[in-house]
Each structure stands twice: as C-alpha cells, then as structure tokens.
Amino acid sequence: xxxxxxxxxxxxxxxxxxxxxxxxxGYGPAADKKQAISVIRAAVERGVTFFDTAExxxxxxxxxxxxxxxxxxxxxxxxxxxxxFDLAAFPGLNSRxxxxxxxxxxxxxxxxxxxxxxxxxxxxxxxxxxxxxxGAVKELIQEGKVRHFGLSEAGAxxxxxxxxxxxxxxxxxxxxxxxxxxxxxxxxxVEELGIGxxxxxxxxxxxxxxxxxxxxxxxxxxxxxxxxxxxxxxxxKANQPVVxxxxxxxxxxKATPAQIALAWLLAQKPWIVPIPGTRKLERMVENIGAAEVxxxxxxxxEIESAFSKITVQGARLSEEHMKLIDR
Numbered sequence: 001x002x003x004x005x006x007x008x009x010x011x012x013x014x015x016x017x018x019x020x021x022x023x024x025x026g027y028g029p030a031a032d033k034k035q036a037i038s039v040i041r042a043a044v045e046r047g048v049t050f051f052d053t054a055e056x057x058x059x060x061x062x063x064x065x066x067x068x069x070x071x072x073x074x075x076x077x078x079x080x081x082x083x084x085f086d087l088a089a090f091p092g093l094n095s096r097x098x099x100x101x102x103x104x105x106x107x108x109x110x111x112x113x114x115x116x117x118x119x120x121x122x123x124x125x126x127x128x129x130x131x132x133x134x135g136a137v138k139e140l141i142q143e144g145k146v147r148h149f150g151l152s153e154a155g156a157x158x159x160x161x162x163x164x165x166x167x168x169x170x171x172x173x174x175x176x177x178x179x180x181x182x183x184x185x186x187x188x189x190v191e192e193l194g195i196g197x198x199x200x201x202x203x204x205x206x207x208x209x210x211x212x213x214x215x216x217x218x219x220x221x222x223x224x225x226x227x228x229x230x231x232x233x234x235x236x237k238a239n240q241p242v243v244x245x246x247x248x249x250x251x252x253x254k255a256t257p258a259q260i261a262l263a264w265l266l267a268q269k270p271w272i273v274p275i276p277g278t279r280k281l282e283r284m285v286e287n288i289g290a291a292e293v294x295x296x297x298x299x300x301x302e303i304e305s306a307f308s309k310i311t312v313q314g315a316r317l318s319e320e321h322m323k324l325i326d327r
Contacts, residue, residue, distance in 0.1 A: 001047025002291050006196025007271050009169035011118065011148050013078050015266060015291045017050030018043045018284065019200060019277030024062035026224050027206070031279040033065060039281050040069035044077060046288055052172075052200070052275045053111075054082035054122055055103055056090070063110035071112045080118035080170075080198075081107050082152060084125060091324065095125035097136035104140050120150035120172055124326035130158050134165035141166070152200075155326040156185040159195070168195050172275075175199035176208060177261055177303070178242050178312045191269065199265055202274035203287075205231070208261040210243045212236065230314035238313040245306050255293050258283075262290030267300055 002015040023036040040051065053066045063081060070077050083103035086094035107116060119140065121133055140146040148169035151162060162168055171190050175182045176199060190197050205225055206212050214237040218226040225231040230239065246257035253260065258276070265274045276287040295303075315322060 001049075001288065003049075004196075004270060004273050006148075006170045006198070006273065007190065008194030009148055009167065009196060011078065011169050011196065013050035013273055014048045014288075015273060016048065016262065016288045017052060017198070017273055017275035018048050019052045019275040020062055020066050021052070021054065021057045022277040023279050024058045024065060026057070028219060028223050030058075030061065036065055036279060037069040039279060039284055040066065041073075042281055043284055043288070044070070044073045046285065048284075048288060049076060050078050050080070050273060050275065052080045052198070054120075055107055056082070056085045056087065056122065059087050059090075060110060063107055067111035067113065074113055078117040079111055079113065080120060080150065080172075081111065081116055082120040082122035082150075083107070084120075084122035084152075091320065093123055093125040093127070093324070095121055095128045095133050097128075097132055097139075100133065100136045101140065104145055108145065115144060116146045118148045118150050118169060119146045120152045120170075121154070122152050123324045124151070124154050124158050126326075130154075130162045131165050134162045134168075138166040150198075153325050154186075156189040158326050159186070159189050159193070163193050163195065168193070170196040170198050172198040172200055174201045174316060175265065175272075176202050176204045177246070177264055177307065178204050178208065178239070179316050181316075187269070191271075196271045196273065197269065199272065199274045202265050203258055203261055203276050204242075207231075207236070207239065208243065208246060208257060209283075210247055210257040214240070224318075227318040227320075228314070228316070229318070230312070230316055232314065235314035241310050242307070242312065245303065245310070249299065249303065253293060253295075253299075255290075256286055258286060259290040259293050260295075262287060263293035263295050264300070264303060266291065267295045
C-alpha cells in the first residue's frame with residue numbers, strides 16, 4: 001500500500017483510508033459486530049493505516065467498534081475521530097472548549113487509547129469562535145491527548161483563522177467526481193497552507209460504484225440517503241451518465257467504476273487521502289486496489305471533458321444537513 005503525507009503536518013497514512021461510519025450508522029441497520037471487526041482488521045493486514053470515526057456515529061458505538069478492532073494494532077495505525085455535535089440536542093452543535101475536552105476524554109476511553117491521532121471539529125459551530133476551538137485542541141495536544149488538529153466541512157476563511165492559532169493537519173469534506181464544491185476555495189487554501197485533504201463519501205454514498213440504480217429503495221428510518229435530493233429515483237435516473245462514464249473508463253482500465261472514482265481523487269493532488277467506507281471485505285479490497293490504478297493525463301482530460309457535459313441533479317445532502325456546512 002502506498003503512503004501519503006497529509007500536507008506539512010508530517011502525518012503519514014495509507015493512500016486510501018477506511019471510513020468506518022457505515023458499519024454502525026447511516027446506511028441501514030448496524031452491521032454484525034464480528035463481521036465489522038474482521039473487515040477493519042483485514043484492512044490493517046492489507047496496509048491500511050488510516051481509520052475514520054466520530055462520536056456521533058451510532059452515536060458512540062462506532063468509536064467503541066473501532067477501538068476494539070484496532071486495539072491489537074494501535075501503534076501501527078492512525079485513528080481520526082470528531083467532536084462538535086450536541087448529542088442531547090442533535091443535530092445541534094456544541095464546540096465550546098469545555099465540551100471539546102469532555103468529548104476527548106470520553107472518545108479516548110471508547111477508542112481504548114491514550115491519544116487521538118487526528119481530532120476533527122465535525123461541523124463549524126457559528127456560536128463559538130474558531131480561535132477558541134483551535135485553542136482548546138492546542139491544549140489537548142500540549143497535554144498529549146491529541147496529536148493533530150482537523151476541521152470538517154469548514155470554509156476557506158474558517159480554515160485560515162483556525163490555522164493561525166494552531167496548524168491544521170487535515171480538512172475533511174465531501175469530495176468526489178460528482179461533488180466538486182471544495183475545488184473553488186477550499187483546495188487552493190489547503191494547498192497554500194500545507195494542509196492535507198480527506199474526501200469523505202469519495203464514492204458518492206455508493207452511487208459512483210454503479211451498484212445503486214433508480215429502482216433501489218432506502219429505509220427512511222436508518223438510511224440517510226432516503227432524505228438526500230440526489231437519491232430520489234428521478235435524480236438517480238438523471239445522474240446515470242456519471243456512472244456510465246466511470247464504467248466505460250473502468251472497462252478500458254480493467255478496473256471497477258469505484259476504483260476509477262477513487263483513482264481520480266488520488267490523481268488530483270498527492271496530499272489527498274480518500275476514506276471510502278464499506279462493511280464488506282470484498283469492497284474494501286476493491287477500494288484499496290484503486291491505489292494501483294494509473295490514470296494518465298489523457299485519461300484525466302477525458303474524464304474532465306466528458307464530465308463537463310453532465311449536469312448532476314439534486315443537492316448532495318438534505319436541507320437540514322446543508323445548513324450545518326460552513327460556506
């Protein structure tokens with residue numbers, strides 16, 4: 001497995017990480033715990049060193065799962081987790097410094113570790129100055145409880161303000177072939193400041209794998225996609241050309257659409273590390289295989305040119321979720 005550095009932070013991770021949220025939450029009922037642990041451990045055996053979780057996934061249960069799965073390999077892996085939601089008033093936010101510190105203590109216990117490698121603010125809290133947030137994490141770093149500071153779905157101005165207080169190691173936002181929002185301001189900002197970038201949902205919540213069609217149904221009680229405008233049957237039908245494009249290139253490259261979608265991200269910048277999630281062993285193996293797929297500059301130009309003629313239908317998240325995005 002190739003390795004990459006997240007910007008100038010010195011934090012080195014596998015070129016493809018593993019997003020663990022879906023094992024407990026978000027895309028249907030939680031996976032069988034034994035099965036989930038075996039997938040996480042199989043990823044470690046195949047060279048994956050970067051694992052992503054959060055307090056809110058479950059809530060709490062995903063951190064416990066990741067902690068148990070990675071305990072035997074703790075010194076070989078990088079664990080990223082997140083704070084910033086108010087679990088008692090979800091989806092309310094709470095990034096007050098004292099709350100961040102309480103979450104850190106609780107996350108350390110659930111993750112069965114004495115240090116969090118990368119601690120992200122999950123969503124920017126408009127009620128708390130980002131300088132106070134950065135200051136709280138800086139104190140946790142000085143105490144040896146956290147190694148690196150991260151931000152999730154933060155806008156360029158917020159990133160700059162936070163970075164001025166304590167270096168930001170990584171910014172995590174949704175980014176994929178069909179969600180290009182970070183390209184306008186966030187990617188140029190992190191490049192300038194030497195910050196790594198971690199695309200979540202690099203496979204478009206599964207759509208870019210080609211396994212989601214217009215007939216699929218999503219459980220409104222346990223699958224977030226049931227409320228996402230991009231996942232209505234009409235939008236899925238309208239967005240099929242995106243998958244057709246990936247499938248055509250995959251065929252030529254003897255790869256899968258998912259591998260082409262991930263290889264495209266890896267080809268954008270050397271400090272980009274996608275974290276596709278899955279609960280299936282064969283999908284995890286397929287995803288990390290993307291690091292071996294070489295896209296030439298001609299391939300990339302072809303993808304860009306074909307994609308410029310496609311208009312993606314539907315917002316990437318529900319209105320409620322979009323209100324939490326810092327822009």
